[in-house]
Amino acid sequence: MADRGGEWVLGVLGGSGVYEIDGLEKREWRRVDTPWGLPSDDLLFGEIEGVKVVFLPRHGRGHRLTPSGVNGRANIDALKRAGATDVLSLSAVGSLKEDLPPGTFVIVDQYVDRTFARPKSFFDEGLVAHVSVADPVCARLAGLAAEAARAAGAPVVEGGTYLAMEGPQFSTRAESELYRAWGCSVIGMTNMPEAKLAREAELPYASVCMVTDYDCWHAEHGPVEVSHVIEVLLANAAKARDLVGRLARGLKGPRTAVPADTxxxxxxxxxxxxxxxxxxxxxxxxxxxVLNR
Structure with a gap:
């Protein structure tokens, strides 16, 4: 593993539509085994202008895995095992607010976890730990991601709450209205328990949420249609890949510690x-x- 107080190694979890990263040099796909099973796919190792990047397509190349089928523990373990110092999540989401139209990139900073069919912790009976996730997102990485997204030409909103639902079905109208009443900004199926697991692994985590639709609450828009989602998703994905390159190129100089590291x-x-x-x-x-000292 890399010295996380020195060299940057950017781990990237690519969501729907983001199955490759542009501009990577010294590219090499490698299988990474973990004690938690196999991650979603092999990991793509490479460099962008000398900065190391490790990319993992969250759903596997070809989008083979459902949100509930993603092995979050294996994915996070594999990224840390591969030397990642920080983890950037890219994911497609629905908007729960009028002022977050399709095409917007939301850099969320909070979560409401409504998933129920996924292992949520690395710790269990026989070795118990309670990790604070009061502030689940790394402010430094989120700020750098926001700057890179703007430079890539995306409309960016910093801050917001992500409602994580189990899926794979989209919301009912009643659910969508409930989540809006709670003050949530966007809805998705993959960032939880991923963000919690990253915190347990002492990996600073930030999420760029790419809005594809208005879920089903908006009176002037019909229910979510996958064909329309894919159309917006592909446009978002091109900017997301550009974002990653810009973010990596900005990680020059030594990496200093942040609270998530400990x-x-x-x-x-x-x-x-x-x-x-x-x-x-x-x-x-x-x-x-902490266990080996």
Whole structure:
């Protein structure tokens, strides 16, 4: 693993429509095995003007995996195992606000997690930890992503709450109106528990949410149609790939620490003598900084 206090290594989780990254040099797809199973796909290693980038298509190339079928633990473990110091998420979302039309890039900073069929933690019986996710997004990485998105020509809104639903079906109108009443900005199916797992792995995380539709609440727009979503998604994806290149090129100079780098410092509750050795072994990469000292 890279020294996360020194060299930048940008991990990228590409969502719907983002299955490749433009401008990568020294490209190499590699399989990365993890104790949590296989990640969504092989990882694409490369460099952009000397900055290391590790890319993982969240749904697999060809979009083979449903949101519930994405192995979030394996994906996050694989990125850290590959040396990533920071993780940027790119994902398609529906808008829950009038002033967030299709084509907008929302850099969210909060989440409401309504998923229910996915493992949400690396920790379990035999090795317990409670990690704070009060502020689940890394402000530094989010700010850099916003700058890169604007430079790529996308309309950008910084801040907002992402409602994570289980899927794979889209919302009912009643659900959509409920989430709007809660003050949520966008709705999607993939950022949770991904953001929580990244925090447990001490990986700073930020999410660029690319609006494709108005969900189903808007009186002047019909229910979500996949054909229309794909049309907007493809336009967004081109800007997203440009965004990644611009972000990577901006990561010059040494990387300094941020709070997420030490999220586990006081989180592990189970004392060493009582820990499940098999679970501790599985956590060696995710939590080795605190478990192996």
């Amino acid at each position: 999220a586990l410092e006081h989180a592990v509750i189970t004392p060493p003598h009582a820990r499940d050795p098999e679970l501790a072994r599985k956590l060696d990469v995710v939590a080795g900084r």
